Each structure stands twice: as structure tokens, then as C-alpha cells.
Amino acid sequence: xxxxxxxxxxxxxxxxxxxDGRALGVLVSSQVKLHSEYGGVVPELAAREHLxxxxxxxxxxxxxxxxxxxxxxxxxxxxxxGLPNALLLGFKAAQAMAFALRKPFLGVNHHEAHxxxxxxxxxxxxxxxxxxxxxxxxxxxxxxxxxxxxxxxLNHAVLGxxxxxxxxxxxxxxxxxxxxPYPGGPEIDRLAAGGNPKAFDFPRPMLxxxxxxxxxxxxxxxxRYFIRDHPEALADGQKLRDLCASxxxxxxxVLVVKTIRAAIRLGVHxxxxxxxxxxxxxxxxxLEKACRREQFKLRLAAPKLCTDNAAMIGILAExxxxxxxxxxxxxxxILPGWALA
Ligand code: KG4
Ligand code: ZN
Numbered sequence: 001x002x003x004x005x006x007x008x009x010x011x012x013x014x015x016x017x018x019x020d021g022r023a024l025g026v027l028v029s030s031q032v033k034l035h036s037e038y039g040g041v042v043p044e045l046a047a048r049e050h051l052x053x054x055x056x057x058x059x060x061x062x063x064x065x066x067x068x069x070x071x072x073x074x075x076x077x078x079x080x081x082g083l084p085n086a087l088l089l090g091f092k093a094a095q096a097m098a099f100a101l102r103k104p105f106l107g108v109n110h111h112e113a114h115x116x117x118x119x120x121x122x123x124x125x126x127x128x129x130x131x132x133x134x135x136x137x138x139x140x141x142x143x144x145x146x147x148x149x150x151x152x153x154l155n156h157a158v159l160g161x162x163x164x165x166x167x168x169x170x171x172x173x174x175x176x177x178x179x180x181p182y183p184g185g186p187e188i189d190r191l192a193a194g195g196n197p198k199a200f201d202f203p204r205p206m207l208x209x210x211x212x213x214x215x216x217x218x219x220x221x222x223x224r225y226f227i228r229d230h231p232e233a234l235a236d237g238q239k240l241r242d243l244c245a246s247x248x249x250x251x252x253x254v255l256v257v258k259t260i261r262a263a264i265r266l267g268v269h270x271x272x273x274x275x276x277x278x279x280x281x282x283x284x285x286x287l288e289k290a291c292r293r294e295q296f297k298l299r300l301a302a303p304k305l306c307t308d309n310a311a312m313i314g315i316l317a318e319x320x321x322x323x324x325x326x327x328x329x330x331x332x333x334i335l336p337g338w339a340l341a
Contacts, residue, residue: 005314008090009082017065018314023125025065047085076317079107080338104327118272122302141275160212170216195245
């Protein structure tokens with residue numbers, strides 16, 4: 001089966017060609033530079049960029065994969081959640097392509113696609129679903145933070161999610177308060193590498209709460225007060241690095257402790273993580289340490305599969321078709337608020 005997948009839910013225009021569990025070609029055109037000028041994603045600009053880039057990216061991906069459009073057996077796209085106008089561009093283009101080719105079409109949940117990225121080998125871009133074990137999975141992207149219990153392939157249940165800011169949002173908003181460029185997560189990660197994570201004490205929100213929900217807005221507020229009361233810390237290179245390391249340590253501790261606790265409670269011996277924040281080196285390191293201690297298997301999404309990409313959409317869509325998922329109507333609408341079941 002050869003499938004073309006499109007992802008345009010936020011600020012990356014991405015197309016992949018997938019065949020038999022492997023992405024033969026995947027291209028990502030990132031709009032990060034465009035939006036950084038505004039300190040965050042501007043939805044109208046994102047949609048315009050998708051419109052400009054989608055067809056060139058699709059053509060280039062097909063060429064890279066050495067596949068002609070006529071050879072495609074199905075087409076898939078992200079149906080939600082995401083920015084409405086951004087989703088619309090990729091989803092409707094994919095439906096039009098499926099209509100023209102008279103091939104089945106599939107709409108994919110963006111979070112479900114992230115959820116299975118730890119089971120894709122980042123070098124060969126090949127799915128390794130045979131290795132899948134029941135696990136607790138942490139999804140940490142720019143807009144979402146959630147814990148999911150994956151019982152088996154395509155069989156999962158959300159355990160908890162953030163009641164306010166997502167971890168990625170917290171990284172980005174705190175970085176903005178510090179005057180760092182957008183997106184702030186990678187900047188904090190970079191600066192934190194040279195800082196002392198114990199230099200300043202920040203709250204670990206909901207760490208004692210035995211539920212699986214998260215909350216990061218209180219941590220952001222306490223960072224705001226700290227910056228207001230210690231403006232000199234921003235001008236002092238070492239203090240800035242210490243501040244980044246201390247805030248990062250608070251975010252990471254909450255994510256790791258709650259993930260491991262859920263895995264112990266559910267009796268699974270495997271933990272996975274995906275989404276943009278999974279690029280964070282401290283998060284990767286602390287998850288590794290905790291899983292080694294508990295003798296859990298750990299699967300982290302490869303860094304290039306952490307941020308938004310169409311390979312994860314295509315590989316999941318192919319699995320869904322193999323498992324008998326019904327094609328989605330060519331009249332179907334996008335689902336901007338589509339929550340993971
Ligand atoms: O998954 P993603 O590309 O987009 C969404 O679907 O939302 O995640 C983007 C988020 C941003 O908040 C960005 O700051 C964060 O991932 N991020 C990081 C790192 N790299 C990306 N956060 C912390 N450390 C990083 N190294
Ligand atoms: Zn995402």
C-alpha cells in the first residue's frame with residue numbers, strides 16, 4: 001500500500017509518502033522563522049503559508065519518494081485538533097486529491113499520531129509496531145500535555161491532561177518573559193545546559209495530586225514574579241542560565257514523576273514520550289534515569305519525529321487502514337477541537 005499524508009494543523013506544512021510501514025519521503029516546511037517575529041503562531045499567516053507551500057511540498061515529496069500520484073492507493077490528512085484555517089488547507093487538499101485519484105481518504109487525529117511516534121525508528125523512518133508493549137505515554141506538545149494509557153496498538157485511553165497551560169506553552173511563555181526568542185523551549189533547553197537546576201526553587205504544580213492531570217500556569221506566574229523581583233538575573237549570563245535550568249527542572253520533575261507514577265499504578269513496564277517538548281534534553285535524561293531505576297522499558301520519539309510531521313500521520317493512517325478503519329467521507333469537515341478518546 002502506498003499512501004500520501006498531509007499535516008497542516010499548526011505551523012508546519014508537511015507531506016509524507018508511506019509504503020508498508022516506512023516513510024519513503026517526508027518533507028517539513030517550517031514556519032517558525034515567520035512567526036518568531038510575532039512571538040507566537042499567527043493563525044491567519046499560518047494558513048496563508050500552508051496555501052503557498054502545500055503543493056510544492058507535496059510535489060517535492062513525491063519526487064523524493066520516486067512515487068507518481070497515480071501510484072497512490074490512499075490519501076490521509078490531519079483532521080484535528082489544530083488551528084481551523086490551517087487544518088482546512090491540508091485536509092481539503094487531501095480530500096480533493098483522493099477524489100481526483102478515486103482512492104480512499106482517511107482523517108487522522110494529530111495527538112493519536114504523536115502517541116505512536118515512539119514506535120517509529122527515526123533513522124530508517126520505519127514503524128516498529130511489533131515491539132509495542134502496553135505503556136503509559138506522555139504527549140507534550142506546544143498546546144497539549146497529556147498522559148495516555150496505551151493498552152495495545154490503536155487501543156488507548158487518556159488518563160489526564162493539563163487543566164490550563166501545556167508544558168510547551170509554559171516553556172514558551174516563560175522564555176518570552178525573559179526576552180528570549182520564540183519558540184522559547186529550545187532556547188531554555190540550550191541555556192539550561194550551563195545552569196544549576198537547584199539555584200532557584202520553583203513550585204512543582206500538582207506533583208502531590210495523585211490524579212493524572214497537570215497544571216503549569218502557577219509555575220509561569222511564579223516565574224513572572226521572580227523576574228519582576230530580580231530583573232538583574234536576566235542581565236547576568238550565569239544567573240540567566242541558572243534561572244532557565246531551575247524552571248526547566250520544575251517542569252521536567254512534574255512530567256517525569258507523574259508519568260512514572262501512572263505506569264506503576266497501572267502495572268505497565270513501559271513508558272513512552274512524544275511531542276515537541278520531548279526534544280528537551282533534561283526531560284529525555286530524567287525519563288531515562290527514572291525508567292532505569294524502575295526497570296521500565298523507555299521509548300522516546302526520535303527528535304525529528306517529536307515536532308509536527310506528516311510521517312507520523314501517514315504511518316498511523318496506514319495501520320488504521322490495515323486494521324480495517326472505514327474511509328472518511330470526502331464531505332467530512334475538519335475537527336479543530338477533536339479530543340483524543
Ligand atoms: O509538537 P510541537 O512541534 O507542536 C505542537 O503540535 O504544538 O511542539 C512545539 C513545542 C513548543 O512549545 C516548543 O517550545 C517545544 O515544543 N519544544 C521544546 C524543545 N523543543 C521544542 N521545549 C523544551 N525543550 C526543547 N528542546
Ligand atoms: Zn503536534
